[in-house]
Amino acid sequence: MILDINSNSKFNENSITENYLQKQVVNNFHILFPEYKILSSEFKLQGDVRKFGISGRIDIFALNINENRLAVFELKKDNNxxxxxxxxxxxxFIIENYNLIVLSSENLNQNEKDILLKNKLKPEIILIAKNFNHPTIRRIENVENKIKLIEYKSFENDLIYFETVCNKSDNKIVYYKSEENNSEKIDSTNVNLLIKESIKYLDEAYYTVDSNVLAINPTVLYNSFKQIAIKFDLAHLIKKNFLKLIRESNYYLEERKTMRFKDFNTSVILIKL
Incomplete structure (x- = not known):
């Protein structure tokens, strides 16, 4: 239920058709996705697109203006x-026919075409549905594409609420909305990748790696993580929760209150890489 405080009106959730959902997304695309440009709605791909040789239609084919990347929007009434x-x-299919699709697009200007053909980034995927189950979120971890999952809720008086529940960039670091407390969390299955990213730009004087085991001061690691979180637009975690995430992962080994580290003694956390 949505409560309009100004009018003291309440609006109950209702059901809409997939066609209606797509129509509203297209009609309000510039508001919902200002960083994208629609190239085509119901973009038809000719040939053996699907695994069983069936031609397909992309619900919304677009361009990510900021990244000069093609984008595929797929919409479902419910979870599919x-x-x-x-x-x-x-x-x-787009990757296999990339040049032809880019060059034949009437809604791309010559500069956009030139950049797309030069960079040839993997197309981005934006999925919109009423809800997404956890297995779908887990599956995207193994996909190289940049992917965003958006859930919607429809209410009376033509009100539709959209919320990004999962966002995955090219680096495969994922964050999603927790169903328990509706707050952003970092998926614990990505701890290993997260740690590797966190130490990538650290001076080697601040950590050691021996037999794929990282030894690093927890505070140094956390401070580096904060920089990575900003870079990849990850959820903010206080130090306590960040270390808890590591300790509960499969990569955690142990912690030592004091350890001879380089030229000094310090507390360290040991993590498998």
Whole structure:
């Protein structure tokens, strides 16, 4: 239920058709996705797009203006376990026919075409559905594409609420909305990658790696993580919760209150890389 404080009106959730959802997204695309430009709605891909040789239609084919990257939007009325695989079939087809699709697009100017053909980034995937189950979120960890999951809720009086529940960039670091407390969390399965990113730009004087075991002061690691969180637009975690995330992962080994480290003694946390 949505409560309008100004009018003291309440609006109950209702059901809409997939066609209505797509129509509203297209009509309000510039508001919902200002950093994108629609290239086509119901963009038809000719040939054996799907795994069973069926031609397909991309619900919304767009351009990520900021990144000069093609984007595939797929919409579902409810949760559909095949939505991700369908979008991946489409992006695979685009990659295989990249030059032809870019050059034949009437809604791309010559400069946009030149940059797209030069960079040839993997198309981005934006999935919109009523809800996404956790297995879908887990599956995108193994996909190279940049992916965003957006859930919607429809209410009376033509009100539609959209919320990004999962965002994955090219570096495969994922964050999503926790169903328990509706706050952003970093998926614990990505701790190993997160740590590798955190130490990538650290001076080697601040950590050691021996037999794929990282030894580092917890505070140094946390401070580096904060920089990575800003870079990749990750959820903010206080130091206590950050260390808790590491300790509960499969990569945590142990902590030592004092350890001879380089030229000084310090407390360290040991983590598998």
């Amino acid at each position: 376990k095949n939505i991700l695989f369908q979008a991946l079939d489409y992006t695979d």
